Amino acid sequence: MKTALLQLTSSDDPAANLDMVRGMVAEAAAQGARWVLTPEVTNCVSNSTTRQREVLQHEEDDITLAGLRAQATELGIWLLIGSLGLKTHDADGRFANRSFMIGPDGGIVARYDKIHMFDVQVTETETFRESANYRPGDRAVLAPTEFGTVGMTICYDLRFPHLHAALAQAGATVLTVPAAFSPVTGAAHWESLLRARAIETGCWVLAPAQTGTHPNSRGKPRRTHGHSLVVAPWGEVRIDAGSEPGIHIFDLDDTSVTEARRRVPSLTHKRAFDGP
16 A cells, blocks of 8 residues: 655645645655655644634634545545644633544544643743643544554654554554654654554554744744654664655555564553552
8 A cells, every 4th residue: 555654844824734735645646645644733833822723723614624635535545634733612712633534535534632732841941731722632543444444643642652552452553643743852752652652563653744943923933853754563664754844655564564463462462460
């Protein structure tokens, strides 16, 4: 299954981002990709709550979701929208960070709201409080597809191995980890964590990422790590996209999952225990 990861430098302008992404999706499909994956917050990267309230939309009105669903239908491809920042009807006004699996008919096969919020102080000058603006999801999600069962996660979820193990034990053969990773934590942990999740589960791990310094009209500019990765079930890195935006195509096969799990069947060795 020819598959494409898109590495983006999204701005805080959803309309401009949609034009950029649609062009890259079309190019990937022209190169034979049958499944295309985009990063976290494909529609808007911004540190400004005011700007987010101006440009983010509810799911039913979102131009990025509508535009990419229409393109999936037009091209007859599968499309993982890594995530969109979306308004909700919650009383506290917080947004959702929501991933979508879109089928070749444009239908929404699965939705996943990011469970774990990135509330950390990375350095003395870099602090994130994702939960101030985004409300966490509470449900793990599998997406059935023609190329296997996909376990959907987002960015900071990567640090919680029990989520990925649960997805694999429930049938996932592919794990998606779209991200907008911090350059500081990315340099230190990104590849190691992605390889660990692949090795622990015997799954393909596909991690399309945002990269670089993101153009913005308001607030402090945001930078992201890049290095979208494709990690095979045995733990080897098949693609490292580096730091520039681009399209990265590879062949996804399920025989690698079968072989990795045959060699180390750790998913079948889980045991209950007491303590500590």
